[in-house]
Amino acid sequence: MILKKGKVLxxxxxxxxxxxxxxxxxxxxxxxxxxxxxxxxxxxxxxILTIEASGIGIAAVVSLSFGVPVLFAKKHKSKNLVGDFxxxxxxxxxxxxxxxxxxxxxxxSKDDRVLIVDDFLANGNALVGLIDLVNDAGAVVxxxxxxxxxxxQGGGDKLRERGIRVESLAIVEKMDSESGEIIFR
Amino acid sequence: MILKKGKVLxxxxxxxxxxxxxxxxxxxxxxxxxxxxxxxxxxxxxxILTIEASGIGIAAVVSLSFGVPVLFAKKHKSKNLVGDFxxxxxxxxxxxxxxxxxxxxxxxSKDDRVLIVDDFLANGNALVGLIDLVNDAGAVVxxxxxxxxxxxQGGGDKLRERGIRVESLAIVEKMDSESGEIIFR
Numbered sequence: 400m401i402l403k404k405g406k407v408l409x410x411x412x413x414x415x416x417x418x419x420x421x422x423x424x425x426x427x428x429x430x431x432x433x434x435x436x437x438x439x440x441x442x443x444x445x446x447i448l449t450i451e452a453s454g455i456g457i458a459a460v461v462s463l464s465f466g467v468p469v470l471f472a473k474k475h476k477s478k479n480l481v482g483d484f485x486x487x488x489x490x491x492x493x494x495x496x497x498x499x500x501x502x503x504x505x506x507x508s509k510d511d512r513v514l515i516v517d518d519f520l521a522n523g524n525a526l527v528g529l530i531d532l533v534n535d536a537g538a539v540v541x542x543x544x545x546x547x548x549x550x551x552q553g554g555g556d557k558l559r560e561r562g563i564r565v566e567s568l569a570i571v572e573k574m575d576s577e578s579g580e581i582i583f584r
Numbered sequence: 585m586i587l588k589k590g591k592v593l594x595x596x597x598x599x600x601x602x603x604x605x606x607x608x609x610x611x612x613x614x615x616x617x618x619x620x621x622x623x624x625x626x627x628x629x630x631x632i633l634t635i636e637a638s639g640i641g642i643a644a645v646v647s648l649s650f651g652v653p654v655l656f657a658k659k660h661k662s663k664n665l666v667g668d669f670x671x672x673x674x675x676x677x678x679x680x681x682x683x684x685x686x687x688x689x690x691x692x693s694k695d696d697r698v699l700i701v702d703d704f705l706a707n708g709n710a711l712v713g714l715i716d717l718v719n720d721a722g723a724v725v726x727x728x729x730x731x732x733x734x735x736x737q738g739g740g741d742k743l744r745e746r747g748i749r750v751e752s753l754a755i756v757e758k759m760d761s762e763s764g765e766i767i768f769r
Contacts, residue, residue, distance in 0.1 A: 470607045505602065
């Protein structure tokens with residue numbers, strides 16, 4: 400699908416909004432769910448965690464393969480938050496600045512074994528923020544299931560070195576916006 | 585599920601974040617998809633449209649019953665937008681102010697027959713904005729499939745009077761934050 404419908408734009412941008420993160424091909428998401436279930440089925444996963452907005456559709460469909468609920472972290476501009484939330488901070492590479500992410504304390508506990516699902520993994524900032532949230536709750540991060548990893552940005556390998564199990568369904572190693580060529584790891 | 589897990593809070597707030605719009609019970613969303621398919625199956629729907637963020641999970645799972653892609657409108661603070669988007673404006677009752685919603689022109693055309701799916705329908709502002717977007721594209725709004733309509737806020741009935749087919753899986757007619765009682769239409 401990446402080769403067929405993805406577009407390489409200047410600035411190392413991979414445009415996949417026709418099937419992944421604006422218009423969503425949910426039958427593809429079903430196949431992604433089956434593959435992630437194959438990889439993580441023995442891990443006793445109790446919850447899938449993602450982050451708004453573009454991770455939600457994938458995580459929702461993937462959760463059907465696991466038969467567990469999905470929780471999505473909400474993004475807020477940094478400010479004081481009212482209520483009982485686990486929060487952490489994410490630095491945005493694309494938009495600049497720092498934002499808070501939060502999930503209600505009602506929905507994560509020390510008994511949870513969490514699979515994090517997201518559409519993209521680039522520098523890994525969002526994933527690190529989500530891992531911090533889960534750790535704050537005393538729950539276990541079983542791993543991360545990612546649709547597309549930008550291997551050349553190094554975030555995935557940094558997390559693997561920390562011992563996090565990161566399974567990316569596609570890892571783009573190199574792209575050329577002139578020729579449109581995409582090379583996978 | 586609303587009676588079992590919903591909570592009525594002061595200010596006519598119905599908290600359903602344990603299964604609908606923060607933590608998401610996607611097996612319930614499957615049942616919602618089957619019911620909406622039963623209602624709309626003869627309408628030749630080609631695309632499901634929702635709005636970020638809390639509509640995305642429901643729309644993604646519901647789309648599996650229809651076998652069509654999902655498109656989600658993105659929210660932006662009002663500003664000039666670059667690129668080819670259909671846009672419209674939505675007045676936010678909860679957060680105040682006006683924001684833009686947008687979808688890429690690549691993914692809506694005059695041949696589309698669109699079902700709008702969302703978690704809540706209250707005053708109907710978001711739904712009106714989405715209908716305007718679809719009309720701008722020259723596409724047809726077949727109707728709206730809503731998880732929970734707040735009947736007492738009147739947005740749904742106003743749209744029905746305009747001839748829009750609005751199918752809400754639950755319509756809350758009245759709530760009492762003292763007793764916690766919820767009365768359905």
